[in-house]
Amino acid sequence: AQSVTQLGSHVSVSEGALVLLRCNYSSSVPPYLFWYVQYPNQGLQLLLKYTSAATLVKGINGFEAEFKKSETSFHLTKPSAHMSDAAEYFCAVSLMNTGFQKLVFGTGTRLLVSP
Amino acid sequence: GAGVSQSPSNKVTEKGKDVELRCDPISGHTALYWYRQSLGQGLEFLIYFQGNSAPDKSGLPSDRFSAERTGGSVSTLTIQRTQQEDSAVYLCASSLEQGAEAFFGQGTRLTVV
Numbered sequence: 001a002q003s004v005t006q007l008g009s010h011v012s013v014s015e016g017a018l019v020l021l022r023c024n025y026s027s028s029v030p031p032y033l034f035w036y037v038q039y040p041n042q043g044l045q046l047l048l049k050y051t052s053a054a055t056l057v058k059g060i061n062g063f064e065a066e067f068k069k070s071e072t073s074f075h076l077t078k079p080s081a082h083m084s085d086a087a088e089y090f091c092a093v094s095l096m097n098t099g100f101q102k103l104v105f106g107t108g109t110r111l112l113v114s115p
Numbered sequence: 116g117a118g119v120s121q122s123p124s125n126k127v128t129e130k131g132k133d134v135e136l137r138c139d140p141i142s143g144h145t146a147l148y149w150y151r152q153s154l155g156q157g158l159e160f161l162i163y164f165q166g167n168s169a170p171d172k173s174g175l176p177s178d179r180f181s182a183e184r185t186g187g188s189v190s191t192l193t194i195q196r197t198q199q200e201d202s203a204v205y206l207c208a209s210s211l212e213q214g215a216e217a218f219f220g221q222g223t224r225l226t227v228v
Contacts, residue, residue, distance in 0.1 A: 034216055043119075043206060043219040044158075090158060094215075102148065102171060103210075103217055107157035 002027040002093045006106035014114050019078040021109050023091030026072065033074040034092040034103070035065055044090065050074060061085070086113045119220035121207050127226045128197055136192040136223045140209030147190050148217060149182055153203040164190065197227045
Protein backbone atom coordinates (compact mmCIF):
# COMPACT_ATOMS: atom_id res chain seq x y z
CA ALA A 1 0.00 0.00 0.00
CA GLN A 2 1.11 3.52 -0.65
CA SER A 3 1.86 6.07 2.09
CA VAL A 4 3.12 9.62 2.47
CA THR A 5 5.32 11.21 5.12
CA GLN A 6 5.56 14.95 5.55
CA LEU A 7 8.49 15.99 7.71
CA GLY A 8 7.70 18.87 10.00
CA SER A 9 4.20 19.76 11.10
CA HIS A 10 5.18 23.43 11.08
CA VAL A 11 7.65 25.36 8.95
CA SER A 12 8.45 29.02 9.60
CA VAL A 13 10.09 31.31 7.06
CA SER A 14 10.56 35.03 6.62
CA GLU A 15 8.92 36.87 3.78
CA GLY A 16 11.20 36.61 0.75
CA ALA A 17 12.96 33.46 1.96
CA LEU A 18 13.01 30.08 0.26
CA VAL A 19 10.12 27.76 1.06
CA LEU A 20 10.88 24.03 1.30
CA LEU A 21 8.21 21.57 2.38
CA ARG A 22 9.24 17.94 2.46
CA CYS A 23 7.31 14.93 1.27
CA ASN A 24 8.46 11.34 1.00
CA TYR A 25 6.31 8.57 -0.38
CA SER A 26 6.20 4.83 -0.27
CA SER A 27 4.77 2.98 -3.24
CA SER A 28 5.30 -0.41 -4.81
CA VAL A 29 4.51 0.89 -8.29
CA PRO A 30 5.05 4.25 -10.02
CA PRO A 31 2.99 6.87 -8.25
CA TYR A 32 0.96 9.89 -9.04
CA LEU A 33 1.89 12.67 -6.59
CA PHE A 34 0.04 15.82 -5.61
CA TRP A 35 0.40 18.89 -3.44
CA TYR A 36 -2.69 20.59 -2.08
CA VAL A 37 -3.01 23.84 -0.16
CA GLN A 38 -5.65 24.73 2.40
CA TYR A 39 -6.13 28.36 3.38
CA PRO A 40 -7.89 29.09 6.69
CA ASN A 41 -11.53 28.04 6.73
CA GLN A 42 -11.43 26.85 3.15
CA GLY A 43 -11.36 23.55 1.31
CA LEU A 44 -8.30 22.04 -0.32
CA GLN A 45 -6.99 23.38 -3.61
CA LEU A 46 -4.65 21.55 -5.96
CA LEU A 47 -1.23 23.25 -6.26
CA LEU A 48 0.44 20.85 -8.66
CA LYS A 49 0.63 17.20 -9.69
CA TYR A 50 3.14 14.69 -11.03
CA THR A 51 1.83 12.05 -13.42
CA SER A 52 4.98 10.55 -14.99
CA ALA A 53 5.78 13.35 -17.44
CA ALA A 54 8.45 15.91 -16.50
CA THR A 55 10.00 15.29 -13.09
CA LEU A 56 10.01 19.02 -12.31
CA VAL A 57 6.45 20.15 -11.99
CA LYS A 58 5.37 23.77 -11.85
CA GLY A 59 2.17 24.75 -10.12
CA ILE A 60 0.19 27.78 -9.21
CA ASN A 61 1.40 30.75 -7.16
CA GLY A 62 5.06 30.15 -8.07
CA PHE A 63 5.34 26.75 -6.39
CA GLU A 64 7.14 23.82 -7.95
CA ALA A 65 8.06 20.28 -6.94
CA GLU A 66 10.59 17.76 -8.18
CA PHE A 67 9.96 14.03 -8.34
CA LYS A 68 13.09 12.12 -7.31
CA LYS A 69 12.58 8.40 -7.66
CA SER A 70 15.94 7.51 -6.09
CA GLU A 71 15.01 9.45 -2.96
CA THR A 72 11.28 8.65 -3.09
CA SER A 73 10.68 12.34 -2.56
CA PHE A 74 8.42 15.05 -3.94
CA HIS A 75 9.43 18.19 -2.03
CA LEU A 76 7.59 21.46 -2.61
CA THR A 77 9.57 24.67 -3.10
CA LYS A 78 9.07 28.33 -3.78
CA PRO A 79 12.01 30.72 -4.23
CA SER A 80 10.52 33.64 -2.33
CA ALA A 81 7.77 33.38 0.27
CA HIS A 82 4.86 35.81 0.39
CA MET A 83 2.70 36.50 3.39
CA SER A 84 -0.23 35.11 1.41
CA ASP A 85 1.48 31.69 1.26
CA ALA A 86 0.70 31.07 4.93
CA ALA A 87 -1.52 28.00 4.86
CA GLU A 88 -1.59 24.24 5.42
CA TYR A 89 0.03 22.12 2.73
CA PHE A 90 -0.77 18.46 2.08
CA CYS A 91 1.15 15.96 -0.02
CA ALA A 92 -0.80 13.03 -1.50
CA VAL A 93 -0.04 9.87 -3.47
CA SER A 94 -2.01 7.57 -5.70
CA LEU A 95 -0.98 4.75 -7.99
CA MET A 96 -0.51 4.71 -11.74
CA ASN A 97 -2.22 1.44 -12.38
CA THR A 98 -5.70 0.08 -12.64
CA GLY A 99 -7.47 -1.27 -9.67
CA PHE A 100 -9.23 0.16 -6.71
CA GLN A 101 -6.77 2.80 -5.56
CA LYS A 102 -7.46 5.92 -3.57
CA LEU A 103 -5.58 9.10 -2.78
CA VAL A 104 -3.58 8.89 0.43
CA PHE A 105 -2.68 12.15 2.17
CA GLY A 106 0.14 13.12 4.48
CA THR A 107 -0.55 14.74 7.83
CA GLY A 108 0.10 18.22 6.51
CA THR A 109 2.62 21.00 7.10
CA ARG A 110 1.57 24.41 8.32
CA LEU A 111 3.62 27.18 6.69
CA LEU A 112 4.07 30.31 8.75
CA VAL A 113 5.43 33.44 7.03
CA SER A 114 6.73 36.32 9.10
CA PRO A 115 7.35 39.86 7.87
CA GLY B 116 -22.16 21.80 -11.34
CA ALA B 117 -18.98 23.85 -11.42
CA GLY B 118 -17.51 22.25 -8.33
CA VAL B 119 -18.11 19.86 -5.48
CA SER B 120 -21.01 21.06 -3.40
CA GLN B 121 -21.57 20.10 0.23
CA SER B 122 -24.54 20.79 2.42
CA PRO B 123 -25.12 22.03 4.98
CA SER B 124 -22.06 24.21 5.41
CA ASN B 125 -22.57 24.22 9.16
CA LYS B 126 -24.48 21.86 11.39
CA VAL B 127 -24.97 22.01 15.13
CA THR B 128 -26.59 18.98 16.67
CA GLU B 129 -27.26 17.60 20.10
CA LYS B 130 -25.35 14.61 21.36
CA GLY B 131 -27.17 11.42 20.51
CA LYS B 132 -28.95 12.76 17.42
CA ASP B 133 -28.38 11.43 13.91
CA VAL B 134 -27.04 13.69 11.17
CA GLU B 135 -26.81 13.44 7.40
CA LEU B 136 -24.21 15.27 5.37
CA ARG B 137 -24.62 15.61 1.63
CA CYS B 138 -22.10 15.79 -1.18
CA ASP B 139 -22.80 16.62 -4.83
CA PRO B 140 -19.70 15.72 -6.82
CA ILE B 141 -18.64 17.23 -10.11
CA SER B 142 -20.74 15.78 -12.90
CA GLY B 143 -19.08 12.78 -14.53
CA HIS B 144 -16.61 12.14 -11.74
CA THR B 145 -16.52 8.45 -10.94
CA ALA B 146 -14.53 8.59 -7.70
CA LEU B 147 -15.82 10.17 -4.49
CA TYR B 148 -14.08 10.51 -1.14
CA TRP B 149 -15.10 11.52 2.36
CA TYR B 150 -12.48 12.85 4.78
CA ARG B 151 -12.68 14.24 8.30
CA GLN B 152 -10.55 17.07 9.58
CA SER B 153 -10.57 17.76 13.29
CA LEU B 154 -9.31 21.07 14.70
CA GLY B 155 -5.64 21.44 13.88
CA GLN B 156 -5.40 17.93 12.50
CA GLY B 157 -4.67 16.46 9.10
CA LEU B 158 -7.05 14.67 6.79
CA GLU B 159 -8.54 11.47 8.11
CA PHE B 160 -9.77 9.19 5.33
CA LEU B 161 -13.27 7.85 5.89
CA ILE B 162 -14.61 6.19 2.77
CA TYR B 163 -13.98 5.97 -0.97
CA PHE B 164 -16.42 5.18 -3.79
CA GLN B 165 -15.20 4.26 -7.26
CA GLY B 166 -17.76 3.65 -9.97
CA ASN B 167 -19.92 0.63 -9.28
CA SER B 168 -17.34 -1.12 -7.13
CA ALA B 169 -17.95 -1.85 -3.49
CA PRO B 170 -16.72 1.14 -1.48
CA ASP B 171 -13.54 1.17 0.57
CA LYS B 172 -14.92 1.68 4.09
CA SER B 173 -11.65 1.06 5.87
CA GLY B 174 -11.49 4.55 7.36
CA LEU B 175 -14.88 4.68 9.03
CA PRO B 176 -14.16 5.09 12.76
CA SER B 177 -17.13 3.16 14.08
CA ASP B 178 -20.34 1.46 13.04
CA ARG B 179 -22.17 4.71 13.80
CA PHE B 180 -20.76 6.02 10.52
CA SER B 181 -22.13 4.97 7.15
CA ALA B 182 -22.22 6.39 3.65
CA GLU B 183 -23.97 5.70 0.43
CA ARG B 184 -23.72 6.95 -3.09
CA THR B 185 -26.90 6.81 -5.12
CA GLY B 186 -26.79 6.42 -8.88
CA GLY B 187 -23.05 6.98 -8.92
CA SER B 188 -23.55 10.67 -8.11
CA VAL B 189 -24.78 12.23 -4.86
CA SER B 190 -23.37 10.83 -1.63
CA THR B 191 -24.71 11.00 1.91
CA LEU B 192 -22.60 10.46 5.01
CA THR B 193 -24.70 9.49 8.01
CA ILE B 194 -23.55 9.64 11.61
CA GLN B 195 -25.85 7.97 14.10
CA ARG B 196 -26.02 8.78 17.80
CA THR B 197 -23.52 11.60 17.43
CA GLN B 198 -20.84 12.10 20.08
CA GLN B 199 -18.84 15.19 20.92
CA GLU B 200 -15.72 13.66 19.40
CA ASP B 201 -17.51 13.60 16.04
CA SER B 202 -17.20 17.39 15.91
CA ALA B 203 -15.04 18.18 12.89
CA VAL B 204 -15.10 19.45 9.35
CA TYR B 205 -16.24 16.75 6.94
CA LEU B 206 -14.77 17.16 3.48
CA CYS B 207 -15.98 15.54 0.30
CA ALA B 208 -13.92 15.27 -2.86
CA SER B 209 -14.45 13.80 -6.31
CA SER B 210 -12.14 12.89 -9.16
CA LEU B 211 -12.68 12.08 -12.80
CA GLU B 212 -11.15 8.67 -12.46
CA GLN B 213 -9.18 6.69 -9.94
CA GLY B 214 -5.72 8.08 -9.42
CA ALA B 215 -6.55 11.51 -10.80
CA GLU B 216 -6.48 14.66 -8.72
CA ALA B 217 -9.38 15.17 -6.37
CA PHE B 218 -11.47 18.32 -6.24
CA PHE B 219 -12.69 19.26 -2.78
CA GLY B 220 -15.86 20.83 -1.52
CA GLN B 221 -15.85 23.54 1.12
CA GLY B 222 -16.78 21.06 3.81
CA THR B 223 -19.48 20.72 6.45
CA ARG B 224 -18.53 21.91 9.91
CA LEU B 225 -20.27 19.63 12.39
CA THR B 226 -20.53 20.65 16.01
CA VAL B 227 -21.99 18.22 18.53
CA VAL B 228 -23.12 19.88 21.75
